Amino acid sequence: TGAEAGDLGGGRAHTSRSAVPVTDLTGPATPAPGGMRRTHTLVARKATVRLEAGPSVDAWTFGGTLPGPPITATQGDLIEVELANHDIDEGVTLHWHGYDVPCANDGAAGVTQEVVARGGRFVYRFRADQAGTYWYHTHHASHLGVRRGLYGTLVVKPRQEARPAGLDLTLPVHTFDGAVVLSGGAEHLAPAGSLVRLRLINTDSDPHRFALAGTPFTVAAVDGRDLHQPGQVSRKTLRLAAGGRHDLEFVMPGTPVSLSLDGGATLWVRPAAGATAATEDVSGWPELDLLTYGTATREPLRTAPAGRHFTLVLDRGLAMVDGAPAYAQTVNGRGHPSIPHQLVAEGDVVRFTVVNRSLETHPWHLHGHPVLVLSVDGRPSTGSPLWVDTFDVRPGEVWEVAFRAANPGVWMNHCHNLPHAHQGMMLQLRYD
């Protein structure tokens, strides 16, 4: 049915010879000096899970829980995860979303590894050199598997923290059977004056809107990367792209703080048990503009001449897919697997322009490399350098981004609305 190598929708094994011998790209096998080895076994299996919010769902899980086991590490640790597929007939892999792992660990089924079939195993190993908030998920039949629960969180703490947060919460949001669930508990205590960090992770295929009421805060990091001198924000909403992450920080006031998701308050942080505050109506709050947020700092990539430039025009309609006309989500008029690869060489400065000609939002995601946002609709990024791995290209928008080709391999480049990727909106970036 037109599925092939790298298809998030599931497909046959990759047979064509890869331009890059992926198995060579495995990276270090030991922790950095002073680091430790963090080992996990994740068993992919079906389970009926009772959600924090109430209802039970028939899920596909890692280890029987939703989300799967949280993976945490300190910079310099070696993360070693054995994936075992107990009973997922469709097959599974693990992709480390936003984490620049060596290519052989990237989990792109049919491209960097064979899918792990029922009864099979695969070991992922990579050094946690980047601090920040990330997540993992299956990268095979993921429009089914991620939605049903094959995902979890990955948080890497810096080796040295200027001021460690007293309360540090990892908060993945996911929709199960139409119910939006923010995992991580609805009630938390933090003494007044202490530092609180909230790590928001959007594991859905559509954007979510967050608002923090009761205190000014900073957006300390976007997609795992710290922003430069982020300023205080108050009474603004945050729009979080599918797949994206925002880390919010604030000093706990003497009164409760609430985090609302899509307009409803879902999480309270209180200075003392029983402290109450009225729920604020956040519906009229404007959206924070990350293009102008934070402070500019020297970032050579903002002006570096590009060695390669690609344009991706996103649309949908009738397209040639695998030699036959089909209705598809398209890039430059074609659907996966008929979209030509993007070829780069190590060391290239690469720019790409993403144009959305459709009426839907496309959260664009490149594996293996964070990209620097240069402009949106011609409006340049003038705040902190904004490094992202997933960016929402709304209908009619034009995004310009750049990155340095410094992680050799074969990398998927696709829409992170996973049904869209399944319907064709996906290509490969390859080092030649």
Ligand code: C2O
């Ligand atoms: Cu989070 Cu290719 O995916």
Ligand code: CU
């Ligand atoms: Cu899309």
